[in-house]
Ligand code: HEM
């Protein structure tokens with residue numbers, strides 16, 4: 001590795017050996033999103049209304065609750081990978097890039113955890129969250 | 134180093150449909166990641182918080198601003214879905230012949246608009 005021009009610095013290094021893994025995970029989670037989002041879109045269309053009683057009773061069921069948890073994991077993971085690419089393309093300063101990706105991890109893991117917790121709480125509370133629901 | 138020619142930038146290129154779907158894929162993916170996941174988390178959090186808080190969520194979503202967000206997200210979803218499926222085809226090395234590539238570049242976002250309209254037709258008919 002030389003220390004001259006930009007291209008001179010990277011010649012001969014070979015690949016970083018991480019890109020293909022990222023690329024494949026983006027596809028695997030895309031397939032997960034495809035299946036699970038079709039389920040969510042289908043459910044939104046087929047539910048008789050989107051009021052609290054209908055939606056909470058539906059989502060508390062074991063199959064919808066499981067599907068929703070899977071959807072949260074798949075879509076947050078996919079979005080995390082996708083936003084990383086965005087950051088890598090447009091944020092060039094190494095320190096800023098590190099900071100933004102650290103924030104991205106906090107936001108996606110935190111948001112995903114909160115979403116999973118919400119589904120679990122709803123599913124395990126069996127209608128005690130709001131009385132008259 | 135100073136005045137070297139740069140590679141031609143945005144304003145130089147002639148727009149084509151393949152370029153448009155590529156850019157749309159990124160915009161819709163990032164839009165869903167930033168706005169869509171926020172709305173998903175808000176929706177689930179509202180459900181877990183009970184009917185009173187859920188009413189706050191529902192009331193916002195039927196304001197004009199709420200409809201802009203929801204229609205926008207559903208359009209982004211169907212557009213990203215179509216360009217994502219197109220990605221899968223291109224990823225296996227198919228679909229690069231000029232005519233079919235151009236055809237699907239034009240068709241993908243148009244099919245997405247039809248799907249978005251169909252989705253809302255179902256919901257509003259209910
Ligand atoms: C219908 C299901 C989906 C499919 C088939 C799909 C497919 C894909 C594919 C194949 C890529 C990689 C593109 C590339 O390598 O250039 C991608 C990127 C991306 N997706 Fe999805 N996706 C889906 C749903 C979602 C959802 C629900 C979100 C947001 C929550 C999302 C956010 C993103 C983002 C942010 C990127 C990165 C865009 C970029 O690199 O320019 N996708 N998607």
Ligand code: HEM
Pocket residue numbers: 142143146152155156158159
């Ligand atoms: C207005 C001008 C342009 C904009 C805003 C733009 C934007 C983008 C975006 C957002 C992506 C990522 C989306 C994806 O991976 O699906 C992308 C990928 C790409 N663009 Fe462009 N683009 C422009 C012009 C061009 C031109 C003129 C070329 C070629 C002559 C080009 C070649 C590519 C290639 C090869 C990729 C794929 C890179 C990869 O996935 O590894 N782009 N572009």
